[in-house]
Amino acid sequence: MRRLPPFVPSCALLSAVFLPNLAQAAPPADGAPPVERLPTVQVQAARVQQVEDVDLPASLTTVWLDDEANGRLAQLSEALGGIPGVVARDRQNYAQDTQLSIRGFGARSTFGVRGVRVLVDGVPATMPDGQGQLSHASLLSAQRVEVLRGPFSALYGNSSGGVVQVWSAEGAADDPWRLRLDTGSDNTLSAGAQLRGQQGPIRYNVAANHFRTDGWREHSAARRESLNARLGADVGGGQLDLVLNYFDSPDAQDPLGLSRAQVNADPRQATSVATQYNTRKSVRQAQAGLVFTRTDGAHTWRAMGYAGQRSVEQFLAIPPAPQANPLHAGGVIDLDGDYGGVDARWSWHGDWAGRPLDLVIGANADRQAQDRRGYENFVGDQVGIKGRLRRDQADRVENVDQFAQAWWQWAPRWSLLLGVRHSTVRFRSNDHYVTAGNPDDSGSRRYDATTPVAGVVFRASDAWRLYASAGRGFETPTFNELGYRADGQAGLALDLSAARSRNLEVGSKWHAQSGAQVEAALFRADTDDELAVASNSGGRSTYRNIGRTRREGAEARYAQPLGTQADLSLAYTWIEATVRDPYPLCGSSGCTTVAAGARLPGVPQQQWNVRLQYRPGPWQWAAEVVASSDTVVNDLATEKAAGYALLNLEVARRWSTAQGTLRAFAGIDNVLDQRYIGSVIVNDGNQRYFEPGPDRRYSVGLQWQWAP
Template sequence: MIGWGVTMLALAGPAATTLDSVQVQAARVRAVDDADLPASMTTLDVDAQGNGRGALVSEALAGVPGLLARERQNLAQDTQLSIRGVGARSTFGVRGVRLLVDGVPATMPDGQGQLSHFNLLGAERIEVLRGPFSTLYGNASGGVVQLWSGDGRAGDPWRLRAAVGGNDSHSLGLQLKGATPALRYNVAANHYRTQGWRAHSAARRESLNARFGMDLGPERTLELVVNALEAPHAQDPLGLSREQAQAAPRHAAAVATAYDTRKSVHQAQAGAVYTQQRDQRTWRTMAYAGQRTVEQYLAIPPAAQASPLHSGGVIGLDGGYGGIDTRWAWQATLAGRPLELVLGANADRQRQHRTGYENHVGEVLGIKGRLRRDQHDRVANLDQFAQAWWRIGPRWSLLAGARHSRVRFRSDDHYIVPGNPDDSGRRDYTATTPVAGLVFRANEVLRLYASAGRGFETPTFNELGYRADGGAGLALDLAPATSRTVELGGKWRFRTGARLDLAVFRADTEDELAVATNRGGRSSYRTIGATRRQGVELEWRRPLGETQELQLAWTWLQARVREAYLTCTGLPAPCTVPSATVAAGTALPGVPRQYLQARWQWRPGAWQLAAEGTASAATVVTDLGDARAPGYGLLNLEAARQWSTAQGALRVFARVDNLLDRRYIGSVIVNDGNGRYFEPGPDRTWTLGVQWQWAVR
């Protein structure tokens, strides 16, 4: 879970007896081109010359096939992130996709993660891994997103960046980056505030990310990573019905203002990585720890909280987490050809105090009332892994691995009153997930590959939190989802700098988890049986002369139910006994059939000009497939100009999003029990900013 970093041999070039070893993260070899790996991978350079707000990670995730990052115009809820349809059902946070920052996990042992503390100001690149090799990251790894901060070097400039935009939004950031004889550093702090495009969506975020590197001696290094986030009182406008979204897309749901729905998050964490290389062996140990506090006010009416089993309309989460990861890599030969073996283990633990309170006192709504829930939750995993790479011929290479995971959940209930019994419980999940891939070097520009693997996904504590039948206790009957994934692909790298990646994939899942009911900000889940996600991804980049570049990312994805099952409609009242049939072949909600992103960029001299286009097919929003958000197409423009001065480089930039002022649904809330499925996207908005970089002497 910490990030399956391994040491591997370079795959490119002619056969050799030994090659330099490189520290990597799960199938990603930094010193080797992605074309020589049997996996779908995209590396996004986080350009210091970016022209957006610089505060939301979704700005940097455009142009990755298979990945969908939808901003919800609601900073009380995280970016809606999915990879190949995995994670699309999530109504809060990120699940089913592994997230890491500088190798430190932003995903907890149960599979629940968040993007809110990803700091773009200090970032150098974002790596996105899709397909079977994602399973090497352990539980709930339908894909992997890693943000890496740049390593400080002597002479790096410091920079100050400020931007203002529509909806009374502004951001201010400072990055200090460089190196001394004893220390490499990259410290980035950012402030962002907005009134929000929709009513009742004002929010503020302060984030800090610091990375320090030290050389402890010959072939020994230590890196320290510190990360913090403050996001107090982010307002939640909730979703809208179709009629509301059409008539007044900027409005908030009436209950959002009545109950003052909002969320506060405070998080701080730190990690350390020690690496030592000696001869043909590498040892690497990572440890991290953090603290996270969340308080969220929901729009649950007092009448619904009358039941003694109800846990109230205010959620409180407070707890710590941490873990350790260690691995050993050995470089050798087998049958006269390069071989590398990696062995390792990691353990992670999260302790969380979960409380619930009524969201009213008497007739006054939106304030904390009586205690209705008090429990201590613990989740821990213990994983062991092995991976081997072997060049089996001059034009062939094999990469194979396996991971054994054990995830243990335990909840101790301290709120025991008449009508509400002791809800304590525990559940363990175990799985072994193998994966293998073969690469064939057809010629100097073309690589062909095939890969296959198994994966598994436990419920998160949020999904275990409420039983679908409305009864007391955790939903300990939920089974883990298991998947089988296969992928075939080709990668072309032309001498002109152009590149083309094509992948065809299929993932069959058993015991898929789906939303049972979603009402009043509370979701319960059930196991629905078998599903299938299959599709095609295309990524194309082509330089146009010395100053222009064209990028294209296209995804065709068919996500369907393979076995019929019963579900609840959710309207007009909460449902605990499913009676509506979801037929085999019904589309899974939250997943558009096609998604296209294109970007043209031109850098004539000191100028930078760019145009972006995004198009999405319609998105089903219920399990029954009886409602959907319409497709849309958007156009964005950018322009920037830079001047060199005696005090440093000064750059002014501007961006216009949704230039044609189209109305569209930017994200959806799957299976919302109130029929408020839609979160409208903003109309034409603008950003104007300035950046100053100066040398440190």
């Protein structure tokens, strides 16, 4: 696909930013507008409650999930597809979970989520080191998903190139209960139940889900069980919420990536070593969180505490020969640990100089204690089983943060949002596996950062806002990135520095009373000491700092009601993610140089999403086009995943009865049966970069909803 010159998308976006409703931007002829007080607000870090998103100097998109959603509700990627700036790739590999990046941050991750902050009902799903996961977030119980991009993400602390928050619905009297069943291609089944309502003083939302699939590719079968609950009550003059989560995914098969030749021969195949070593991953997690919020006049107090346990066992395709090295950590990863934290904040709403002012001051501390063991993945001639112990260490990471934020409507048309956060992140590893050939590799590292942000909003008219924001962010290496040294020696990569970024954004938001919306933004993020993959082979990734990088681009979103029965939405992203400093790249065949201006791998330059929905009476019809430009897969850009465009169709029918509402739904994904690469493995050492997307897929489902 031919690359657009940088000024083309920028000019097109600027037209969308500044042309709508120019006449409305002019002040009335009779002079300045009257003083208008915006709604009463309650400030949280990086978010101002009771103030519409349109009045914030940030790119914040909220996806509302109602009871008429189609699809399996099995992965968070189902809710993130139409958000500009977001790449959420279903990898067809449940051992590695969804691949998520926001404006290019997090694109290097080969598994899990890095560089992006994730929270579920206010409880962090990202550990203190910046490693996160999406697997336990339940769309069945969720009411909405919020995605924050740009400078104000930094107010969430370490590794906040963007923020994804999933919020469960709060139970209320007369809420319906529902049962849901979905089945489709590859013997895929998703069955769930949601009980939501209020019993006496207790508000409840409990959702349980069972999911299984044989997988589209060979050796990609998986099973998942999840339970999510939110229980709330009015206690002590405030609101107390208990959030519970349980997730179990045993022996999810990992088909690994494919080379270009393998994709061309058979995109459904698994790499031969995947079946030889039975590559697989098991995850089990249980956690609980308690949130208390009380408002007393102008003051609001909020306290949150959470704790959980998580265990991971992963079998890799590493041959026995490399494990003969006494420094090798083996071919089985076994992680078992506890985590938890607290968050306390106070906010105040009042006036300063006769204008509305909101303040928030708070602090939080999080800790993860993880026992990391490594084992050989063979016993004698039998491979794919747990063998001798080769690594045993106790890893500890903790952060202590303080933050403050102020929002002030300092003039009738102007408001200001300021914030600052100070973070301290400490890593420590105690090595318990010490032999004659493997010395004590214990060590520690501390990272500190202060991240200020500021943004201003101009209210051009009742419907139109213009804004600008700037800030700083930082990202420490995760424990997984510190876990292996790029030189092949034992011990942690404690020489890695934290990446530091400077972020700018200007944008426009136009929200009409008719429901039409146009939002657009131009952004730039300059990063020093960028963390990048140094090697990726045999299930092991090592990392290094490569100097300066830049992510700049444009994004736009358009939503338009078409009468009372139809809706049209469009989302577009253009991003140029490049290296600013050249750096050497060395391998077995020698060294070469990655030149300044080279594209960062894993980041498509352009994305489009178009969705048309039509709801005549009890019917619902929808058509969606999802498109992406090519994606570079390695530092030298010698390989790319080609761009693609996919067409998806949905249909649903609702019947109302005295006993409740029955809803049937069906979908066809990739209607035109296109061959494409769904996701990539950045810098894979075996050049198996590609994870093919599925061909034409079918699904059908039923949902029964009734009043208890």
